[in-house]
Structures are given as structure tokens and as C-alpha cells.
Amino acid sequence: MGSKWLAARGVIAYIGPDFQEERRVQADIERKLAEATALQRRGDLAAAAAIYRQILKIERRLAPAHYNLALIQKEEGKALAAEKSFRAAIAADPAYKLAWRGLARFLCEKEKFREAVRAGLKLAALDDFAPPALQELADLLERMPVGDLGPAGDEAMLRCLNTDEVESDRFILTLLARINRQAGIRKMASGAEALGVLTGAFNEPVIAAAFSKLILPSAEIGEWIAAARSSILAGDAFPSFEVIALLALQLALGEYALEPPNGEPPVVTDLESALIAALYGRIEPEIADEILEKGEDLLEALPWCRLLLIRMGPQQLREWQLRGTLPCLSSSDDAVSKAVREQYEESPYPRWRGLRSGGETTLPALLKSLFPGTAFAALPDRPKVLIAGCGTGRHALRTARRITGSKVTAIDLSRTSLAYGARQAEALGIDNVSFAEADLVALPETFGRFDLIEACGVLHHMGDPEAAWQGLLDHLAPAGVMKVALYSEEARQDVAAVRDMVGEERMETLTLDDIRRLRSDILALPDDHPAKEVTKELDFYSLSGCRDLLFHRHEQRFDIPRIKAAIETLGLEFLGFEFTESRVKKAYRARHKDDPAGRNLANWAAVEAEHPALFRGMYQFWCRKQRP
Ligand SMILES: C[S@@+](CC[C@H](N)C(=O)[O-])C[C@H]1O[C@@H](n2cnc3c(N)ncnc32)[C@H](O)[C@@H]1O
Known part of the structure; x- marks a missing residue:
């Protein structure tokens, strides 16, 4: 805590007129705060709390002391006291973001959701609802x-x-709950209803925005939607445009999976x-574009119609344009690559x-x-x-935005997927990513070396994942690191059940209509x-997602022993x-005190056996070349 902070908040003036005395009190408070925070960091919560209380007796308006005390009280399970302290910190300094954040999260944990969301909004308002503040709000929601x-x-x-x-899809379940409260999600008697x-x-x-x-x-x-659509198409109902x-926007988002x-x-x-x-399917982009242009005045008052036409017209046209301009760095006649490319050309995902x-x-x-x-x-x-197998680019753009100063190369087999990413990069103004077509099984020697390579959700779609992994390592700088994400056999038992039901041999020949029908069959299964x-x-609710999740033309699933073997064979550490949830690693550490870094794969195999869904979001891990 610097003296500037105290001065800015009037602590010095409040303390008294005598300058020497003010300096002494201020120095004493600063020393005590430093002492208490050090104790708190070391885990000596009782001693730290005692000092914060002493400080607050001298100066009631010291927001950080209230805030740190709140954290201790929260840790000690003293909910009422913690909430009071968070609020006292805010009363002392209404612009104190840490306290608003702490209060919002605390209220959320206590399931006081209405109050939590109000605190989250106040926090975002302090940053003028700038995108990072809104993302934080989304994560809270x-x-x-x-x-x-x-x-x-x-x-x-x-x-x-x-x-x-x-990324608003983070709070999709919260939105569904909102829709349910409004409309009561249930079976309807008729299309009209x-x-x-x-x-x-x-x-x-x-709800309209959702x-x-x-x-x-x-x-x-x-x-x-299906029932309402039938009713409209049969001429039984005439809703507004x-x-x-x-x-239609919702149907198109799901890529007409119904x-x-x-x-x-x-x-x-x-x-x-x-x-x-x-309502039947996409319309020709040129025609959507033309209607958009012709109806400009009318569409001013019809924002949803306008958005639909923009998505189906200019956005689509721009993707086609970009698709034509992307460089091709390598290609191969590998049979698996060919089948996989065809799938993603037809169904870019996500x-x-x-x-x-x-x-x-x-x-x-x-x-x-x-x-x-x-x-x-x-x-x-x-x-x-290097983002290997970047698909439609969300992952590449996240990394480009997250890692300051990075220069990102994003490669994939599917030009249509790449074009989606390139259009999004353009719209978001992200210019440190270059998208290019390349087949991971045939990377050119001149491709260069990268400090970070990410291969998430891609190696398991290749004929020989370990060989492709080795191919990528040839392009990893000696001090570089690699992030890999692979499907888990254990976590995908339901997917395996679907694939068994349909038959592996059919995957390569399924049409989009077959997938729509299979989707309906799955929905009709007993619970x-x-x-x-x-x-x-x-993913089940969009056509490309459903295909990627369930009906992929080529999917292998891993287990931890296979990952361990690959790590050893490839000379990796x-x-x-x-994990997105920090509590997973915390729980692991509590159980395996001899492995605080969580690097023992045999231990993780045992954890997965107990918690089969643990790696549903894939085995996401980092590795690097072993040092000589
Ligand atoms: C499931 S998507 C994952 C996309 C992205 N990594 C993500 O996490 O959103 C898999 C992508 O890997 C690409 N892919 C599969 N095999 C490939 C290969 N041999 N070379 C380059 N890309 C490949 C596919 O075209 C597809 O876009």
C-alpha cells in the first residue's frame, strides 16, 4: 500500500492537522498493512486479522484493510462477517474494484444471485463496461x-x-433458465401454441438477443421452433417479420440441424x-446481399431481419472471398487427411x-x-x-489476443474453416494472426521454428497421431513449449455408444441428412x-457440432498410459x-502431497478411473523437449 493511496483517499487529512504526527501515523499504518498482508500470504490468518482490526481502529476508512479482512473471514467460513467487511470496503471506497469483485463472487458462492449480479454490474460500470469487464461479468453469470x-x-x-x-456462450445455462422462467420450457400442444x-x-x-x-x-x-415453423409454412399463422x-436466426445458428x-x-x-x-435453409448470399441493399430504409426498423440478411449475405460473401486468397503451405494425398478435409469443408467447426x-x-x-x-x-x-489444426480460428484468435507481442500462424486442412477465422479476425481487428492451408502430415522443412505450438483437438483425427506429434516437434524451438489436447476414451463413453450404434464403417459416408435423422433418433432414445x-x-444442437462430436470420419481416443508412452518415446517432459476449474488441481495436491506439480501420470490415471468425466473437455496438457 503506497502513501499515495492513503493521501488520495484523504486518510492523511483525516488523521490530524499536525504534519509530523500525520506522517508517523501513516507510516505506522503502512507498516502494519505490509506486516498483515505478509502474514496473510503465509497463511497465518488469525494474526493477520488481528492486525487489520488494529488498523481499522485507527482508521475506519481504510478499504484494503476491510477487504483483506473479508477474505480471511470468507476463508474461515464467517459468511456474515465477510459480507459486512466487503461492504465496508466498498463504503470506504466506492471505486475499489477488488472489493466489488470479491463481493460479487462471494455473493454468488452464497447463491445470493440477484445481489451478486448487481455487484457484478457495478464492477463492470467502474470500467465503463469495457469488453474485459463484460467478459468478467459473463464469467460471473x-x-x-x-x-x-x-x-x-x-x-x-x-x-x-x-x-x-x-464469449457469452459461457452463460448459456443461465440464459436457458431465464427463458424457462419466461416461457416454461415444456412440450407444446400445437404449432400455434x-x-x-x-x-x-x-x-x-x-431472450430475443439470445x-x-x-x-x-x-x-x-x-x-x-419446428412446430412454429410448420404452422407458419402451412399458412395457419402470420407472425411479424x-x-x-x-x-430463422436460431435455425441458422444450429445450421439447420432440425x-x-x-x-x-x-x-x-x-x-x-x-x-x-x-425457415427452410440458407439463402443464396448474393440474393441476401441484394435484398439488404434494396431494403435499407425498411430494414432500419427491422433489426433482426437485417442481421439475418447480413449473416447470410455479406458475411458469407466475404468468407468466400477470403477463402480464395489464403496461401497453401503444404498438401498431401494422405487418405485420412482427404476424408477429414472433406468433412470440415462441408461442416466447418465450430x-x-x-x-x-x-x-x-x-x-x-x-x-x-x-x-x-x-x-x-x-x-x-x-x-x-503455431496453432496446428486451428479450424475456424477461435482458439488461434484467443491465443493471439491473450499472448502479448505474439505472432501467430494458424494452419488447417479446411480452407472454408480458415476463411471463417480470417473473417472473424478482420471483424475483431486482430492482425497478429495469419491463416494458411497446410496438412500436418506434410509440413515443409522450411516452415520454421515456433516458441509455442498448440495442437488442440486435432491429433486424434489423424491416421498416426504420434507421428504427427513428432512432425510438429521438429518445428518447436529448443526452449519452446507445446500444448496438446486429446480425446479421452473414458470420458467419451456416450459418444462411443453412439458410434457403436451407427457403426464405425458408416462414418465416412454419412450425409448431412443422415446426420439430421440420426440426431432425431438419438433424441427419441429412452433417457x-x-x-x-x-x-x-x-455441440449436439448444431449440425457441424453434432458431426464433430458424434459422427467424425476419423476419431481415435486416448488414455493416460498412451499419452505417457508418447511423452517418453518423443523425448518430452x-x-x-x-483445467478450467482450479479446484481439480487443488484436490489432486491435497491427495498427492509428494507431487505438488501434478506431473505423475500414473496418479492421474487413478484419478480418472474414479472420475470418468474428468477429461470430458479433453486431456489438455503442456509439454516440452527434455533438456539434455
Ligand atoms: C475439431 S477441429 C478443432 C479446431 C480448433 N483446434 C479448436 O479447438 O476449435 C479439428 C481441426 O483439425 C483439422 N485437421 C485435422 N487433420 C488435419 C491435418 N492433417 N492437418 C491440418 N489440419 C487438420 C481439421 O480440418 C479441423 O478443422
């Missing part, structure tokens, strides 16, 4: 999947949904026929919207935060990063069927797994 968040909840969700600088419920729900701005922006992972909502546009309606779409000549055609903001860091700082006890050789200030679990996955 994610932890509130139940309960009524009230008007503040709507405001918070809407602010996040209204920008592409936030479904349409009525949807029309009513769309009057809520947050339908326009995020894939809603709910089988019932899918049924409502905006309602039709919202239905089975198609009977009949043929109309020839598109104007906005009305475009909207009806969009079709994401919104990129997280905030959390920028340097590569060494990132490694230090992930693996605190590990020493790393010096890495350049402007690291070269206790082992394959039914897959309907809980977000395993640095550790990465």
Missing part, C-alpha cells in the same frame, strides 16, 4: 445457472450479448420470401460468435501462472506461435440409454494438465 436474477440479470446478459468481444409462446418471449430483449446470437441447447426449444427472422420441413422454399424476390426461404477479452499476458507470465514451480528457459518478447447423454452437449 456462468456461475448462476439457476434462480431468478431479476432486471439486473437481464441487463447484465444483454450487455454481454450485445458485443462480439465477449409454440408460436404464441415464442412471440411473447421475444418481447423480452434478452435467439439471435447463441445456439440454445434445448430439445424442447428445437421442437417449438421480426419473429420469423428470430426463428429435420427440414415438407415442401419447397419459395423463389426469393423480396424480404418476405427471403424470410420464408430462410461456428463460434464472440471472442473473450481481457487476461492479456506474456508467454513467460502465462507459463509461470500455469506451472508456478517450474523453471523455463528465456522465451522471446515476441513469441512465434436411461447410454447414448442419450450426448444430448446434454452444446510432461509439464502438467490444464
Whole structure:
């Protein structure tokens, strides 16, 4: 705590008129604060709390002392006292972000969701609702999947949904709960009833925004949309253009995963026929573009119609344009590559919207935060990063934004996927990524060396993953690090059940219509069927997601012994797994005190045997070349 902080908050003036005395009291407070924080860091909470209380007797308005005391009280399970201390910190300094953040998280843990979201909004307001602040709000909302968040909840969700600088899909379950409260997610008796419920729900701005922006992972909502669509197409109902546009936006987000309606779409000549055609499937980009241009004035008052046309017209055209300009660094006639390329050309995955903001860091700082006890050789200030199998680019753009000074090369087999990423980079103004076509089985020798290589969700789609891994290591700088993510056999038992049901041999020949039908078959399975679990996955609700999740043309699944063998054969050092939830590593450390870094793969195999879903989000781990 610097003296500037105390002075700025009037502590010195408050203490007394005598300058010498002020200096002495101030120095004493600073010394005590430093002492208490050191004790707190070492875990001597009682001693630290005693000093904070002493300080607060001298100076009631010292926000950091209240805040640190709140953290201790929280740790000690003294909920009432902790909340009071957080609030006292805020009363002492209403612009104290740490205290607002602490209070919001604390209230969320205590399931006081309405108050938590209000605190989260105050925190974001202190940063003028800048994208990193909104991302933080989105992450907070994610932890509130139940309960009524009230008007503040709507405001918070809407602010996040209204920008592409936030990953709002994080709080999709919170949104579903909001829709459920409004509309009651249930089976509907008829298309007319479904349409009525949807029309009513769309009057809520947050629900309309959700339908326009995020894939809603709910089988019932899918049924409502299908029923409402039939009712409109049969001429039984005449909703407004905006309602039709919202239905079409949601259908398009799911890439028309629902089975198609009977009949043929109309020839598109104007906005009305475009909207009806969009209920069947995408419309020709040139035509969408033309209607957009012709109807500019009318569309001013029809924002959802306009958005639909933008997505189907100019955005699509720009992707096609970019697709043609991407360089090709390497290709091969590998049979698996060919089959996999065809799949992703037809079904680029994932079709994401919104990129997280905030959390920028340097590569060494990132490694230090992930693996605190590990020493790393010096890495350049402007690291070269390779994203191998970048797909539609979300991962590459996240890394480019997160690692300051990075220069990212993002490669993939599928030009259509790459073009999606390139368009998003352009829209988000991210210029430190270059996208290029390349086959990982045939990287040119001249490809260069990278300080960080990330191969997430790709090696398990290759004929010989270990050989491809070795191929990537040839391009890793000696001091470089690599992040890998691989499917877990144990965690994908439900997926394996689906694949067994369909037959591995059919995967390569499935058409998009086959996938739509299989999706319906899975939804009709009894709830206790082992394959039914897959309907809980977000990916199940879009066509490319469903294909990537369940019907991939080539998928291998790993277990920890196979990863261990690869690490040894490839001459690597395993640095550790990465989890989104810090409690996983905490629990591991508590159980394996002799392995605080969490590097013993045999231990992890035992943990996975007990918790089969632990690596549902893949085995995500870091490694580097063994040092000589
Ligand atoms: C499931 S997607 C993952 C995309 C991205 N890494 C992510 O996490 O969102 C797998 C991607 O790997 C790419 N891929 C598969 N085999 C490849 C190969 N041999 N060379 C380059 N890319 C490949 C596919 O084209 C596809 O886009």
C-alpha cells in the first residue's frame, strides 16, 4: 500500500492537522498493512486479522484493510462477517474494484444471485463496461445457472450479448433458465401454441438477443421452433417479420440441424420470401446481399431481419472471398487427411460468435501462472506461435489476443474453416494472426521454428497421431513449449455408444441428412440409454457440432498410459494438465502431497478411473523437449 493511496483517499487529512504526527501515523499504518498482508500470504490468518482490526481502529476508512479482512473471514467460513467487511470496503471506497469483485463472487458462492449480479454490474460500470469487464461479468453469470436474477440479470446478459468481444456462450445455462422462467420450457400442444409462446418471449430483449446470437441447447426449444415453423409454412399463422427472422436466426445458428420441413422454399424476390426461404435453409448470399441493399430504409426498423440478411449475405460473401486468397503451405494425398478435409469443408467447426477479452499476458507470465514451480528457459518478447489444426480460428484468435507481442500462424486442412477465422479476425481487428492451408502430415522443412505450438483437438483425427506429434516437434524451438489436447476414451463413453450404434464403417459416408435423422433418433432414445447423454452437449444442437462430436470420419481416443508412452518415446517432459476449474488441481495436491506439480501420470490415471468425466473437455496438457 503506497502513501499515495492513503493521501488520495484523504486518510492523511483525516488523521490530524499536525504534519509530523500525520506522517508517523501513516507510516505506522503502512507498516502494519505490509506486516498483515505478509502474514496473510503465509497463511497465518488469525494474526493477520488481528492486525487489520488494529488498523481499522485507527482508521475506519481504510478499504484494503476491510477487504483483506473479508477474505480471511470468507476463508474461515464467517459468511456474515465477510459480507459486512466487503461492504465496508466498498463504503470506504466506492471505486475499489477488488472489493466489488470479491463481493460479487462471494455473493454468488452464497447463491445470493440477484445481489451478486448487481455487484457484478457495478464492477463492470467502474470500467465503463469495457469488453474485459463484460467478459468478467459473463464469467460471473456462468456461475448462476439457476434462480431468478431479476432486471439486473437481464441487463447484465444483454450487455454481454450485445458485443462480439465477449464469449457469452459461457452463460448459456443461465440464459436457458431465464427463458424457462419466461416461457416454461415444456412440450407444446400445437404449432400455434409454440408460436404464441415464442412471440411473447421475444418481447423480452434478452431472450430475443439470445435467439439471435447463441445456439440454445434445448430439445424442447428445437421442437417449438419446428412446430412454429410448420404452422407458419402451412399458412395457419402470420407472425411479424421480426419473429420469423428470430426463428430463422436460431435455425441458422444450429445450421439447420432440425429435420427440414415438407415442401419447397419459395423463389426469393423480396424480404418476405427471403424470410420464408430462410425457415427452410440458407439463402443464396448474393440474393441476401441484394435484398439488404434494396431494403435499407425498411430494414432500419427491422433489426433482426437485417442481421439475418447480413449473416447470410455479406458475411458469407466475404468468407468466400477470403477463402480464395489464403496461401497453401503444404498438401498431401494422405487418405485420412482427404476424408477429414472433406468433412470440415462441408461442416466447418465450430461456428463460434464472440471472442473473450481481457487476461492479456506474456508467454513467460502465462507459463509461470500455469506451472508456478517450474523453471523455463528465456522465451522471446515476441513469441512465434503455431496453432496446428486451428479450424475456424477461435482458439488461434484467443491465443493471439491473450499472448502479448505474439505472432501467430494458424494452419488447417479446411480452407472454408480458415476463411471463417480470417473473417472473424478482420471483424475483431486482430492482425497478429495469419491463416494458411497446410496438412500436418506434410509440413515443409522450411516452415520454421515456433516458441509455442498448440495442437488442440486435432491429433486424434489423424491416421498416426504420434507421428504427427513428432512432425510438429521438429518445428518447436529448443526452449519452446507445446500444448496438446486429446480425446479421452473414458470420458467419451456416450459418444462411443453412439458410434457403436451407427457403426464405425458408416462414418465416412454419412450425409448431412443422415446426420439430421440420426440426431432425431438419438433424441427419441429412452433417457436411461447410454447414448442419450450426448444430448446434454452444446455441440449436439448444431449440425457441424453434432458431426464433430458424434459422427467424425476419423476419431481415435486416448488414455493416460498412451499419452505417457508418447511423452517418453518423443523425448518430452510432461509439464502438467490444464483445467478450467482450479479446484481439480487443488484436490489432486491435497491427495498427492509428494507431487505438488501434478506431473505423475500414473496418479492421474487413478484419478480418472474414479472420475470418468474428468477429461470430458479433453486431456489438455503442456509439454516440452527434455533438456539434455
Ligand atoms: C475439431 S477441429 C478443432 C479446431 C480448433 N483446434 C479448436 O479447438 O476449435 C479439428 C481441426 O483439425 C483439422 N485437421 C485435422 N487433420 C488435419 C491435418 N492433417 N492437418 C491440418 N489440419 C487438420 C481439421 O480440418 C479441423 O478443422
